Amino acid sequence: MAPIADYTPYLSSRSRRRGPVATIAVIQPYIGRSDIISLGGGLPHPDSFPFKSLSFEIETEGGGSETLHVEQTDLLRGLQYGNPKGATELNNWFKGLMKRDHSPPGAFDLLIAGASQDGLAKTLEMLLDEEDSILIEQPTYPATLNILQPLSLHYVPISIDRDGLVPEEIDRTFQNWETDERNKGKRRPRVLYVVPCGQNPSGVNMTLERKLEVYALAQKWDFLIVEDDPYYYLQFTSTHRIPSFLSMDVDARVVRMDSLAKIVSAGIRVGWVTASPALISQLEYHQACSNQHASGIAQALTWTLFKKWGYEGFDAHVEWVWKMYAERGKWFYKACKEELEDKGLGFMEEPQAGMFAWVQLNLPPSTPSTQPLLLTYGAPVKKVLFVPGSACYFDGRPSLHVRASFSMATEANMREGLRRLGEIVKEAKEGKIRVVVGEHGEDTVASVQE
Known part of the structure; x- marks a missing residue:
């Protein structure tokens, strides 16, 4: 097939009405020419800028550092x-x-x-x-x-x-x-x-x-x-x-x-x-x-x-970064297997890239969603935070998944956070906590049964 020649059918009506700003389009070819005295632009005079120099320090190979100066x-x-x-x-x-x-x-x-x-x-x-x-x-x-x-x-x-x-x-x-x-x-x-x-x-x-x-x-x-x-x-x-x-x-x-x-x-x-x-x-x-x-x-x-x-x-830095996240992903996957999967509380696939994991929780079939368990019980009571799976669906549908990030937590905190998540699932399975849906579909809450 030939490359698309006309994108008009693919553009929104707003975009089809957009074009170059008329005045700027007319004067653009002349901006910056040394043979023209420019009185047409609206550039602020550089003497009004208080910033006179800019430098920053970067890490170098072997743990050293180097100061770079912006020209x-x-x-x-x-x-x-x-x-x-x-x-x-x-x-x-x-x-x-x-x-x-x-x-x-x-x-x-x-x-x-x-x-x-x-x-x-x-x-x-x-x-x-x-x-x-x-x-x-x-x-x-x-x-x-x-x-x-x-x-x-x-x-x-x-x-x-x-x-x-x-x-x-x-x-x-x-x-x-x-x-x-x-x-x-x-x-x-x-x-x-x-x-x-x-x-x-x-x-x-x-x-x-x-x-x-x-x-x-x-x-x-x-x-x-x-x-x-x-x-x-x-x-x-x-x-x-x-x-x-x-x-x-x-x-x-x-x-x-x-x-x-x-x-x-x-x-x-x-x-x-x-x-x-x-x-x-x-x-x-x-x-x-x-x-x-x-x-x-x-x-x-x-x-x-x-x-x-x-x-x-750039390549050397990127290689270091992806290897760091790969190691962190393995930490999280191992902790999830031991704290959730081996105990019948949840499951996840090993991440292949990035910094997120999609964890399925083995909650009771009657549980409408992970959101109330995580946000009205998990965060304030168990002191652990995940993103409810429903946030990742366009219609906010009930989901028994959670999104977890392994980008920042220490290996020990990953394990402890997953252990606490496992406690929530276990308590729900044992009937110690339950999710209550309001009569009119209002926000659900988790209540602890004595």
Whole structure:
């Protein structure tokens, strides 16, 4: 198939009405030219900026440290209004990384966002109208559901298993679209949202075989793939990473999110969106009309670090990070097996990437959900906190799963936290605590029986 030439049918009505700011579009070709006296822009004078230098210390091999200084030109550029797509040097560095690690088969462009979630929110705004349909993995990342909630979408859930999304469900969904009463009066989905590596909350990696099947279905049924992949570099493997959807995107139908949050810094808020040049140009309009561009200072810090590291230094740091999380994942899995599975209280699959585990609890069949047990009993009484599984479903359905993070706790605290979770399950099974559902479906509570 030929690459998509016209994205108009895929864009939201808001996005179709967006375009370059008229005045800026007219003067843009002349900005920065040395032969022109510029009285047209609105840049604040740099003398008004009190920041005169910027330095930071990084850890070096062997436990040492080194101080890096942001170059004056980079600092001044970072303090000033900038390009909506990001600082040119950093943008090019990320493009080089994408070429090396994904080898996109067609033309692509890149926009630096305020972390991948910022890019994701703008992308979904660009592609979805209110009451549109969306293919979405089930369970899924809770923050994405928060982004989508105001749109009153028609969610089309696709199950995941140990190998990721189940392609047969996607195919069956489209085959039966017209006859399925749930889809009556609804437009067919034109977007699939997926977290393919270290899926949040399950921790699974979608296999290459599954990705190829899903991409073929995207071609067959003509939908775009929003590939939200912040854990791509946290795959627990010493051989090679599973190729991305971007790497097979011959039709230019993938919009990919990457982030430094999990590998360099969460607070620096730097991520990037990779897609066809046409989609990035459209996304640039959304960026220009909101925060204008990612933080210039954050970009200057990042560029200074990457100039020092190069791709080789980046790789060395990433390897250390994924190995750390792989070890922590093994700690958690071992503790879960001993504190829950061996005692008949719960079960989980070993995480394949990322920092999350999806734990199934062996609660009594009458238990409507883990949420009241965790939030009105587990946290205040047992002093242990997990995310209720219902938070990972678009409809908040009852779930006997919990999402656990192994990113911060010590090995001892992981074990103790799971032991306390096991106590909750055991007490529920023994009838010492029970979940009470209000007459009108109000919030459920856990009560202790004397």
